[in-house]
Amino acid sequence: MNDQHKEFLLEGLDCAHCASRIENGVRELEGVSSCSVNFVTKTLRMETEQGIDIPVIQNTxxxxxxxxxxxxxxxxRKTKQNPVRNFYLEGLDCANCAAKIEKEAAGLPGVSLSSLDFVSKTLRIKTDPTATEKNDLSAEIVQIxxxxxxxxxxxxxxxHSRSEKSQEDGTKNAVMLTRIGVGAVLTATAAFAPLNQWLEFSLFLAAYLIVGGDILLKAIRNITRGQVFDENFLMSLATAGAFAVGQFPEGVAVMLFYQVGEWFQSLAVNRSRKSIRALMDIRPDYANRKVGNKxxxxxxxxxxxxEVIIVKPGEKVPLDGKIIEGESMVDTSALTGESVPRKVKPGSDLLSGTINKNGVLTVEVTKEFEDSTVSKILDLVQNASSKKAPTENFITKFARYYTPVVVITAAVLAFLPPVLIQSASFSDWIYRALVFLVISCPCALVVSIPLSxxxxxxxxxxxxxxxxGSNYLEALNDVKYVLFDKTGTLTKGVFNVTRIQPENGFLSDELLAYAAAAEAHSNHPIAVSIRAAYGIEIQPDQIEGYNEISGHGIEATVKGKEVFAGNEKLMNQEKIAFTKPEADGTIVHVAVNRVYAGYLAISDEVKEDAASAIRMLKELGIKKTVMLTGDSKTVGERVGHQLGLDEVHAELLPHEKVAQVEKWDARKLKNEKLIFVGDGINDTPVLARADIGMAMGGLGSDAAIEAADVVIMTDEPSKIPEAIKIAKRTRRIVWQNIIFALGVKAIFLTLGAFGIATMWEAVFSDVGVTLIAVLNAMRVLNVKNSA
Structure with a gap:
């Protein structure tokens, strides 16, 4: 059965009528049992009879x-041989090592992108498919x-597999606690028991090797590879130096407290990872496929x-589908954040990732798992870390140069003063330099910033x-201009024909029939509303010709008659005399054989939260809110006035919307950003042109998810200011960590250089600061307080 399913991408498909002709033509081919063409995603799906695949594909x-x-x-199937490969790095707990792995993997032949997300321990590699055939990428990653x-x-x-936490974390924690415990006992014995000098030194050395042996080995191994400047090297050099100048207790204690701090830090990071995984725990574990009566x-x-699946009460919906039997309440909070369950019944669309609350539902699957809503959402969120924010990139580069500079400064601090100052002793200044080294580790920034x-x-x-991507999250902080589409963005996009006005002897039913036939191949909400008002299925053979005139309307041949259906521009272009109505709403004029047949008035409602969204945006410091619409000037200005928008530009063609975005883009300052908010279907060029394209995606809208940088899954305009608030809260926490970490280190580096700070303070300024920064980063998960 699986081999019968075929799917093709129709690259270059830009005509809705052609899509309909292709669908009808392929459906009639011998050996084809079903066929559907999705014009939005340019995808053709078909089912073929077994054993005749090759001739059917050729004929198609x-x-x-x-x-x-x-x-x-x-x-x-060829495009789905995914050039993106994910590797889970079990046991990864070093942010600096993560950066090194990412960098080395990026240098492999055929690798176009290497991104290691330290939070989820996932290395994401994007490759040229031909390169992966020649090279054993997995083996090379393992070697690195x-x-x-x-x-x-x-x-x-x-x-789509989960990055489950393995048992290894628990085992590592137990081993580390044992080593810390044994090291602490030996250190206490050496420090307080009456022992001779050699026995005391032996106990301190044993404690040092038990607690910090792994750090020493890593440092030595990295030095042999030419990778000198990392936290292992800093800690090894500082503690070994303490032993060299006779500070045995401090040398052991620093390593001991460093490991204790690393253990606490690991617990905090793992807790944060767990919290983030819980936020996105929407992936279904199984599906109940119906086979006969079982x-x-x-x-x-x-x-x-x-295929048909059964979704029982309390189960996650595993795939997108349409309900064919049963009624229930469905919890959509995992997808939309909405706490109120939605009622579903036969005929309702059901989305994967939602939870069935009470009734048993029988569902016909409409999308395979890799194309389902839950799969797309997981892919977006899990891979968002590959598009790093400028602050993340800056911290990575900063850490790369910061550590060598500190080591060189420490070397100067150790040897220059004793040479220049007669009374200075080498042991004293070497000790200060060692303190300097312990303080300098940049872990607090390297760990907490990506986590935030x-x-x-x-x-x-x-x-x-x-x-x-986190780059778009950070960019939201600088938004000063918000441009909106109208239909489906600020208004509900649910149109109803409110008036039918025939002219020149045409009847109302006749006018509606011609309009519905002309709009037969259009997916625009206005066309859908006209066909719904007509209520009779339009036969394809009634329409002989079809031409969609962008920004104007439709030209079609219906039952041998030339029909024009569109706006005033279309009537003026074709030089057809028409009536200018005073009616509210969108007007569709119809002409038959170049004789004006009348008009249809179609109304749309403003979304309930649209006005409050505009108000909140202005409170957040947005300079201009502008609406760009292809609708009439009267309708556009009425909606703009109702919502309190700063400017309205109406009767725009698609390319004119792009021109408007470019005009506003030229007005903004260098560090300011512009958002365009559209419905993600017919606004793709404008979404791409804006600094940040934001789509009112709706539940399961493929086009919106593909087109935009940010997708509002609930279709609520109020989510726009909420997204900006979340971005501002995230940036605030990021900068709190940066200022706190660098500030504390600067203070202790100064104290260490003047001999005021000891190794004990140095450990706090390194491990303590990291732990506090990680705990602070976890606050970003509290979305309710993002204001």
Whole structure:
């Protein structure tokens, strides 16, 4: 059965009518049992009879070429041989090592992107598919990790597999606590028991090796590879130096407290990881496939479209589908952040990742798992870390140069004063330099900053706001101009025909029939409302010609008659005399054989929270809120006045919307950003042109998820200021950590240089600051307090 399902990407498909012709033509081919073409995603799906795949595929390609010669037909199975590969690094707990692994993996042949998310311990590699055939990428990744972090285990994942916490974390914690305990006992014995000098030194040395042996080994191993400047080197040099100048208790104590701090830091990071995973714990574990009168529990990846599944009370919905039997309340909070369950019944669309609350539902699957809502959301959130914020990139570069500078400064501090100052002793200044080294470790920044951004992206997704990268999350802080589409963005996009006004002897039913036939191939909400008002299925053979005139309307041949349906621009272009109505709403004029047949008035409602969203944006410091719409000037100005927008530009063609965005883009200052908010379907060029494209995605809108940088899953304009608030809260926490960490280190580096701070203060300024910064970063997960 699985081999019967075919899917093709129609590259270059830009005509809705052609999509309909292709669908109808392929459906009639011999050996094809079903066919559907999604114009938005340019995807053709078909079911073929077993054993005749090759001739059917060849005939399909030939048919498509005959209809639209410029279309390139691509087998989706080849495009789905995902060039992105994920590796889970089990046991990774060193942020600096993570940065090294990421950098080395990026240098492998054929690798175009290497991104290691320290929070989820996932290395994401994007490659040229031909390169991965020639090279054993997995083996090369394992070699890199083994060389840099021998204790880390590499596990290759499927794109949608979970990064489960392994038992190794628990084992590592137990071993570390045992080492710390034994080291503490030996240190206490050596410090307080009446022992001779050699026995005392032996106990201190044994304690030092037990507690810090792994740090020493890592430092030596890294030095042999030419990777000198990291926290292992700093701690080894500082503590070994303490032994060299006779400060045995401090040398052991520093290593002991460093390891205790690392253990606490590991607990805090793992807790934060767990919190973020819990936010996105929407992936279903199984699906109940219906087979005859029985059900079988299978993986969601094994279910195909048109198969039937059963969703029981309390279960997560595993795949997108349509309900064919049963009623229930569904919890959508994991996708939208909405706490109130929604009622569903036969005919309702059901989305994966939601939770069935009470009734038993029988569902026909409409999308395979990799195309489902839950899969797309997980992919967006989990891979958001590959698009790093400028602050993250800055901290990575800063840490790279900061540590060598500190080591060189420490060397100067150790040897220059004793040479220049007659009374200065080498042992005293070497001790100060060692204190300087302990303080200098940049772990607080390297760990807490990515954690903050990842938490911000995860928290936003919990609120129904999908942000495709931490770079977009940070950019939201600088937004000063917000430009909106009208239909489906500020208004509900649910149109109703409120008036039918025939002219020149045409009847109302006749006018509506011509308009519905002309709009038969359009997916625009206005066209849908006209067909809904007509209420009769339009036969394809009634329409002989079809031409969509961008920004004007439709030209079609209906039952041998030339029909124009569109706005005033279309009537003026075709030089057809028409009536200018005073009616509210959008007007669609209709002409038959160049004779004006009348008009339809179609109304739309403003969303309940649109006015409050505009008000909140102004409170956040937005300079201008502007609406760009293709609708009439009368309708646009009425909506703009109702919502309190600063400017309204109406009757715009798609390219004129882009021109408006470019005009406003030229007005903004260098560090200011511009958002365009659209519905993600017909606003793709404008979404791409804006600094940040934000789509009112709706639940499960493929086009919105593909087109925008930020997707509002609930279609609520009030989520726009909420996204900006989350971004501002995230940046605030990031800068708190940066200022706190650098400030404390600067103070203690100064104290250490003047001999005031000892090793004990040095340990606090390193490990203590890191722990506090990590705990502060966890606050970003509290989305409710993002204001």
């Amino acid at each position: 390609r030939e048919l498509i070429q005959s209809i639209e010669p410029h279309i390139n037909v691509v087998d989706r 990790v083994k060389r840099l972090e021998p204790g880390v285990k590499v596990v290759q994942q499927s794109p 059900t079988e529990r299978v993986s969601p990846e094994d279910i195909r479209t048109n 951004f990842f938490g911000g992206v995860g928290g936003a997704s919990k609120a129904g706001i999908l942000i495709k």
